[in-house]
Structures are given as C-alpha cells and as structure tokens.
Amino acid sequence: MENAVSIRELSKVFGKTPVLKALDLDLKKGEFAVIFGPNGAGKTTLLKLISTLIEPTGGSVFVSGFNITEEPEKVRKEIGMLSHDSYLYGDLTAKENLHFFGKMYGIDDHELEKRILQLLNEVGLVTKADERISTFSRGMKQRLSIARALLHRPSLLLLDEPYTGLDPGAALVFENLLKSPEFQGSTKLMVSHDLERGFALCDRVLILNKGKFVYDGFKENFSGLQEFRDKCSSMLA
Numbered sequence: 001m002e003n004a005v006s007i008r009e010l011s012k013v014f015g016k017t018p019v020l021k022a023l024d025l026d027l028k029k030g031e032f033a034v035i036f037g038p039n040g041a042g043k044t045t046l047l048k049l050i051s052t053l054i055e056p057t058g059g060s061v062f063v064s065g066f067n068i069t070e071e072p073e074k075v076r077k078e079i080g081m082l083s084h085d086s087y088l089y090g091d092l093t094a095k096e097n098l099h100f101f102g103k104m105y106g107i108d109d110h111e112l113e114k115r116i117l118q119l120l121n122e123v124g125l126v127t128k129a130d131e132r133i134s135t136f137s138r139g140m141k142q143r144l145s146i147a148r149a150l151l152h153r154p155s156l157l158l159l160d161e162p163y164t165g166l167d168p169g170a171a172l173v174f175e176n177l178l179k180s181p182e183f184q185g186s187t188k189l190m191v192s193h194d195l196e197r198g199f200a201l202c203d204r205v206l207i208l209n210k211g212k213f214v215y216d217g218f219k220e221n222f223s224g225l226q227e228f229r230d231k232c233s234s235m236l237a
C-alpha cells in the first residue's frame with residue numbers, strides 16, 4: 001500500500017544554517033505520529049515543508065504519492081493544517097471564511113453549504129456563522145480554524161502545537177473530531193511540547209533533535225508515559 005507520507009534525504013538550510021539534515025520518514029495511512037523535540041529542533045520547519053508552505057533545499061517529500069515540489073496543488077488538497085496561525089480573514093464572517101477555503105479546495109456549492117453548517121455545528125459556532133471573525137475571541141478563532149482544517153476531508157492532518165490557544169471546550173471539540181469516524185482513517189502528524197497529550201493520542205513517537213530523528217518507535221513499546229520519560233528525556237533536551 002502507498003504511504004501517506006514518504007520523505008527521503010530531506011534537508012532545509014536557512015542562510016548558512018542547516019535546520020533539517022537528510023531526514024527519512026514513512027508514515028502509513030491511518031497512523032497517528034507525534035514529533036517531540038527541543039526548541040529549534042526543526043519540527044515546525046518539517047511540517048511547513050510537507051504542507052508546501054516552504055521548499056526543501058534537498059531531498060524529496062511525497063504525500064499520497066504526490067511530490068510536494070512538482071504537484072503542490074494536489075498535495076494541498078490532501079492536507080489539513082492546524083497551527084498557531086489561524087489563516088483566517090478578519091473582515092469575513094465565519095461562514096464566508098469557510099466558503100472561501102471550500103471554493104479553493106474545489107468543493108461544489110451544494111456540498112459546501114452542507115459541510116459548512118455541519119462543521120460550524122460541530123465546533124459550536126453555528127449561532128455565530130454570520131458574524132465577522134474580527135469580533136471573535138481567540139478561542140472562537142481556534143474553533144473556526146479546526147473547521148477550516150477539516151473542511152475538505154483531508155487524508156493527512158498536520159497539527160502544529162494544536163492545543164496552543166485552545167480553551168478546554170475547544171480542546172475537547174478537537175479531540176472528539178479527531179476520534180470521529182470521519183477522521184479515524186486519516187493520517188495524523190502532530191508536533192507538540194505537551195508530552196502527556198501527545199503521548200496519549202499517538203500510536204508512534206518520533207523525537208527530532210538538531211534536525212535529525214533521534215528516536216522513532218511505537219507507543220506500545222513503553223508501559224506508559226513515565227517509562228517514555230525515563231528512557232527518552234535526554235533526547236528531548
């Protein structure tokens with residue numbers, strides 16, 4: 001079976017600074033992997049490369065068989081990204097924002113209307129559908145970002161510190177959506193400093209340190225979070 005993500009010899013240099021160093025990684029369809037690692041390890045850079053926001057210096061990345069540099073539009077349709085940036089437009093209403101992104105993903109009008117209502121409902125914003133998001137609290141914007149990321153039923157979810165800025169209610173909405181039948185089969189790659197939540201959600205753990213993977217293993221190899229901490233804490237510093 002084709003991998004959801006296939007990375008070979010991936011490198012990224014900013015100026016003269018090598019940030020990612022010849023990374024290899026395969027993610028199987030449906031896998032939930034979390035990347036831990038110290039500040040500056042290159043975690044966000046890796047997600048930005050996979051999502052086509054920046055270009056690699058060397059190596060290759062395939063998402064659902066599409067090369068990120070040769071077929072970026074096809075790659076973007078496969079990906080839902082949730083990060084500290086909301087990627088939302090303050091002058092548009094909640095509904096208009098989702099409409100804009102839905103059209104960008106090529107969802108037809110009838111399906112899009114239904115999908116927008118369904119997601120606004122799921123993230124608890126249906127009564128705010130026609131309000132401009134410049135009036136929204138940070139938590140409400142984060143809820144709308146969740147809807148934006150899931151709008152086109154992406155096969156790959158890239159989650160960069162998704163809990164940052166989520167109030168407890170929105171965090172619960174987020175976790176319930178991740179576990180919902182619709183997204184159970186999607187592949188998830190999450191970057192987090194939150195060992196407890198990251199470890200609880202994932203089935204595979206990766207540690208990135210100074211631009212290299214220094215650990216790659218399955219959660220079931222550990223009896224629990226404490227054993228993971230005991231064995232891996234030196235790699236996280």
Ligand SMILES: Nc1ncnc2c1ncn2[C@@H]1O[C@H](COP(=O)(O)OP(=O)(O)OP(=O)(O)O)[C@@H](O)[C@H]1O
Binds near residue numbers: 037043
């Ligand atoms: N656009 C850029 N130009 C120059 N340097 C950059 C750029 N983006 C990131 N870097 C540098 O690349 C390194 C890795 O950054 P990155 O944000 O990927 O790390 P991270 O592991 O996500 O860190 P954190 O956990 O603190 O978010 C850092 O030293 C950062 O300063």
